[in-house]
Amino acid sequence: MRGKQDRPVDQAGLRKANLALILDLLRTRGRQSRAQLAGLSNLSKATVSNLVAELEIRDLVRPAGIVAGRQGRPGMLVEVQPRTVCGIGLEVNVDYLAATAIDLTGEVIHESRVPLDVIALGPERCLDELAKLATDVLSTVEKQGAWTAGITIAVPGLIDPVTGVVQLAPNLRWRQVPMADGLAGRIGYSLAGIVVDNDANLAALAEQTTGSVVGVTDLLYITGAAGIGGGIIADGVPLRGAFGSAGEVGHIAMDPGGLYCPCGSRGCWETQVGLIALLRAVSTHEDPVRDPSLDLEQRLTIIRTRAERGDRRTLDALQQIGSALGIGLSILVNVLNPAVVVLGGYFATLQEWLIEPARREVAARVLGPEAAGARLVPSQLGFSAGSRGGAHAAMRRVLDDPTLAPVQKAEATEAPA
Amino acid sequence: MRGKQDRPVDQAGLRKANLALILDLLRTRGRQSRAQLAGLSNLSKATVSNLVAELEIRDLVRPAGIVAGRQGRPGMLVEVQPRTVCGIGLEVNVDYLAATAIDLTGEVIHESRVPLDVIALGPERCLDELAKLATDVLSTVEKQGAWTAGITIAVPGLIDPVTGVVQLAPNLRWRQVPMADGLAGRIGYSLAGIVVDNDANLAALAEQTTGSVVGVTDLLYITGAAGIGGGIIADGVPLRGAFGSAGEVGHIAMDPGGLYCPCGSRGCWETQVGLIALLRAVSTHEDPVRDPSLDLEQRLTIIRTRAERGDRRTLDALQQIGSALGIGLSILVNVLNPAVVVLGGYFATLQEWLIEPARREVAARVLGPEAAGARLVPSQLGFSAGSRGGAHAAMRRVLDDPTLAPVQKAEATEAPA
Numbered sequence: 004m005r006g007k008q009d010r011p012v013d014q015a016g017l018r019k020a021n022l023a024l025i026l027d028l029l030r031t032r033g034r035q036s037r038a039q040l041a042g043l044s045n046l047s048k049a050t051v052s053n054l055v056a057e058l059e060i061r062d063l064v065r066p067a068g069i070v071a072g073r074q075g076r077p078g079m080l081v082e083v084q085p086r087t088v089c090g091i092g093l094e095v096n097v098d099y100l101a102a103t104a105i106d107l108t109g110e111v112i113h114e115s116r117v118p119l120d121v122i123a124l125g126p127e128r129c130l131d132e133l134a135k136l137a138t139d140v141l142s143t144v145e146k147q148g149a150w151t152a153g154i155t156i157a158v159p160g161l162i163d164p165v166t167g168v169v170q171l172a173p174n175l176r177w178r179q180v181p182m183a184d185g186l187a188g189r190i191g192y193s194l195a196g197i198v199v200d201n202d203a204n205l206a207a208l209a210e211q212t213t214g215s216v217v218g219v220t221d222l223l224y225i226t227g228a229a230g231i232g233g234g235i236i237a238d239g240v241p242l243r244g245a246f247g248s249a250g251e252v253g254h255i256a257m258d259p260g261g262l263y264c265p266c267g268s269r270g271c272w273e274t275q276v277g278l279i280a281l282l283r284a285v286s287t288h289e290d291p292v293r294d295p296s297l298d299l300e301q302r303l304t305i306i307r308t309r310a311e312r313g314d315r316r317t318l319d320a321l322q323q324i325g326s327a328l329g330i331g332l333s334i335l336v337n338v339l340n341p342a343v344v345v346l347g348g349y350f351a352t353l354q355e356w357l358i359e360p361a362r363r364e365v366a367a368r369v370l371g372p373e374a375a376g377a378r379l380v381p382s383q384l385g386f387s388a389g390s391r392g393g394a395h396a397a398m399r400r401v402l403d404d405p406t407l408a409p410v411q412k413a414e415a416t417e418a419p420a
Numbered sequence: 421m422r423g424k425q426d427r428p429v430d431q432a433g434l435r436k437a438n439l440a441l442i443l444d445l446l447r448t449r450g451r452q453s454r455a456q457l458a459g460l461s462n463l464s465k466a467t468v469s470n471l472v473a474e475l476e477i478r479d480l481v482r483p484a485g486i487v488a489g490r491q492g493r494p495g496m497l498v499e500v501q502p503r504t505v506c507g508i509g510l511e512v513n514v515d516y517l518a519a520t521a522i523d524l525t526g527e528v529i530h531e532s533r534v535p536l537d538v539i540a541l542g543p544e545r546c547l548d549e550l551a552k553l554a555t556d557v558l559s560t561v562e563k564q565g566a567w568t569a570g571i572t573i574a575v576p577g578l579i580d581p582v583t584g585v586v587q588l589a590p591n592l593r594w595r596q597v598p599m600a601d602g603l604a605g606r607i608g609y610s611l612a613g614i615v616v617d618n619d620a621n622l623a624a625l626a627e628q629t630t631g632s633v634v635g636v637t638d639l640l641y642i643t644g645a646a647g648i649g650g651g652i653i654a655d656g657v658p659l660r661g662a663f664g665s666a667g668e669v670g671h672i673a674m675d676p677g678g679l680y681c682p683c684g685s686r687g688c689w690e691t692q693v694g695l696i697a698l699l700r701a702v703s704t705h706e707d708p709v710r711d712p713s714l715d716l717e718q719r720l721t722i723i724r725t726r727a728e729r730g731d732r733r734t735l736d737a738l739q740q741i742g743s744a745l746g747i748g749l750s751i752l753v754n755v756l757n758p759a760v761v762v763l764g765g766y767f768a769t770l771q772e773w774l775i776e777p778a779r780r781e782v783a784a785r786v787l788g789p790e791a792a793g794a795r796l797v798p799s800q801l802g803f804s805a806g807s808r809g810g811a812h813a814a815m816r817r818v819l820d821d822p823t824l825a826p827v828q829k830a831e832a833t834e835a836p837a
Contacts, residue, residue: 013462017434045430161788171788221662233755237661242654244757245638246793249654254787255751268785334672338650338755340661368685370671371578371588376663 022405025054026063029083034067036078055081061408062087083107088401088408089144092393093137094157097121097174097229098299100133101390102140105398109213113143118298126180134189153397156182157202157389159230161248167199173265174230202226203250204241205392207234210345212395215383223341227348231273252335275327278349284320303352310356321356328357329364336369336377344379347388351381439822442471443480446500451484453495472498478825479504500524505818505825506561509810510554511574514538514591514646515716517550518807519557522815526630530560535715543597551606570814573599574619574806576647578665584616590682591647620667621658622809624651627762629812632800640758644765648690652756669752692744695766701737720769727773738773745774746781753786753794761796764805768798
């Protein structure tokens with residue numbers, strides 16, 4: 004049995020891989036001359052010129068001025084083309100829908116969030132609302148004259164990646180919802196271009212691509228919302244498991260005699276550190292932070308303010324949740340040995356009070372010195388990490404196979420010999 | 421950031437990858453004609469003939485008779501060559517050293533185990549004993565006229581894969597032991613050919629290559645000895661983590677107020693389901709099963725016999741350990757979503773009593789129907805899984821790059837045009 008890095012390689016596959024390599028070098032390192040690209044890629048300059056020409060006619064790269072070469076001969080620079088290709092990410096969560104569009108340079112060209120009681124609406128009407136949001140984003144992208152590489156939808160639950168069906172999303176109370184098909188039908192977009200994925204997986208991708216941990220190959224992203232999910236990137240590649248349900252960290256058994264969880268089990272980590280556990284621990288019944296009609300960010304601001312003022316109950320609750328967070332994280336670090344654990348959602352909003360107690364537990368419970376090298380950091384993408392990751396995933400289709408982008412120009416700019 | 425499947429590919433790399441592909445097809449599918457190999461690999465028949473010729477002069481494959489071709493023209497079959505190349509695996513564990521040598525066909529051409537009190541001996545004298553064992557195996561291999569691809573040593577602990585230093589092996593009481601260097605010096609073998617790896621990682625590789633789960637791309641192997649370790653294979657590739665310490669599942673926090681663990685923490689899974697926990701649970705102080713001078717397999721046989729006779733204490737203890745095993749496994753399955761969990765060591769020896777209670781907990785606690793598809797199976801490789809895996813890992817060097825094998829013949833058998 005051999006792993007994925009050993010796929011058979013033919014000439015067409017080699018060309019696609021090399022186009023992808025050149026595009027990736029330009030995307031991650033900025034403008035380069037063909038000679039520089041040849042050096043970075045170990046390809047001949049003639050091959051590179053040929054590859055760049057193909058990327059140019061597909062509107063993926065463009066000329067970017069002239070630089071002095073090594074023997075004083077001028078080299079023409081090339082860079083990725085902004086606003087010609089877009090990836091669109093959508094997110095469905097318990098109390099909001101979100102949308103993000105990015106272009107090849109990674110620039111966010113659209114971002115929006117709509118508060119919504121998704122549980123009350125149910126899947127069909129939620130899809131109606133999502134279709135409106137998607138239509139808005141598509142029209143923004145079209146006005147730029149850009150081509151849409153694809154749409155990826157982030158959902159907190161178990162997804163069948165092949166059919167785009169949400170199999171089980173306990174916090175949304177959804178089972179077997181044909182998400183990709185439902186959206187494709189409503190907006191008249193090709194079903195082949197719509198992918199559904201787990202929100203934590205996509206948030207991990209967003210962090211790795213644009214967040215504070217760009218380039219880290221082994222990372223774990225933890226969502227901090229009603230549900231607690233894990234997005235795992237191992238050796239640079241998302242870890243999905245045999246049937247796509249890896250990262251269900253909210254349901255690891257922390258206390259077999261503990262509270263009942265919506266999943267049907269008891270004492271799941273989510274019952275200790277999920278948003279509901281936080282709201283319970285910091286407040287009594289009539290407290291406004293438990294008022295579901297208030298926006299989540301508002302409620303978290305109330306909690307922050309109390310903590311800043313030194314409110315004992317709030318501080319004790321945050322300390323206790325931080326420790327429970329750390330005990331669970333120590334398990335994940337022992338199993339996965341990530342270089343970085345990114346804490347998303349409310350963990351990031353309340354980082355000043357949660358991260359230190361969590362770090363203490365991780366340091367005490369992980370085998371190996373200094374938590375086996377794992378750093379805990381708060382996400383800087385806030386609650387938009389899911390849709391942001393969706394946009395990157397959609398863009399990745401064309402990054403992995405640049406020949407998907409339509410030919411836009413008859414011929415490319417001539418490169419010097 | 422891109423993952424490992426996107427490494428730049430040049431012509432020399434392509435040739436190595438294609439040599440590896442042809443060798444792998446012959447190893448996993450048995451004898452094939454060049455035309456069949458061309459069909460399986462998507463390479464041209466001329467390219468395949470050329471690749472096979474190179475494998476032949478390196479003694480990796482040989483002619484294997486004639487088969488009728490599609491248009492009635494005869495095709496010459498080719499197959500991997502037995503007993504010309506060997507991989508050697510060694511294992512150091514708490515109470516034994518072990519050695520295995522395999523050839524390219526996967527045949528075990530040497531296997532031995534030496535009972536030894538490794539803690540009492542300490543690293544230096546243990547290395548002396550390991551060197552004797554290695555010298556024996558090397559001489560067996562040499563007598564066959566075979567070339568040794570490499571030596572891989574399995575150790576239950578945290579390893580620095582680059583330097584071959586055992587950083588921390590709590591159950592051996594070892595810290596910072598330069599294992600690869602120590603063995604290379606003692607036996608006069610090239611340091612570049614000696615690798616040290618975690619025992620559970622190597623056992624997982626053995627299971628995936630020769631055990632009951634050949635071809636499963638997402639699997640988790642759990643050692644059942646003094647230490648509990650996890651070997652993770654995700655999407656066909658070993659998961660090692662950022663610094664090589666992934667899979668330290670014995671130290672996941674199951675009960676923060678529980679027993680103290682040799683690692684310094686409390687309530688680790690190992691304190692609930694490790695071999696010491698088993699021996700404590702099934703016996704009182706003077707019981708022979710706690711006698712360290714008896715071989716481990718003998719002691720496990722005593723426990724088996726008692727369970728078969730219906731001894732209440734034994735059955736209750738096994739039930740309780742099976743449940744604790746299942747609760748820990750449910751965590752790992754929620755995080756990793758493996759297709760198969762292989763239970764090694766004493767878990768396999770006592771499978772009739774441990775696996776059912778473990779399965780019940782996993783079924784109840786894993787999100788998704790039917791434990792998200794995960795099957796629990798006992799290992800069939802017993803306590804030799806580590807050294808067996810070491811032999812496969814050593815062999816993998818030449819499977820990944822067949823040009824490492826020395827040229828043995830001036831020219832290859834002529835293939836029909």
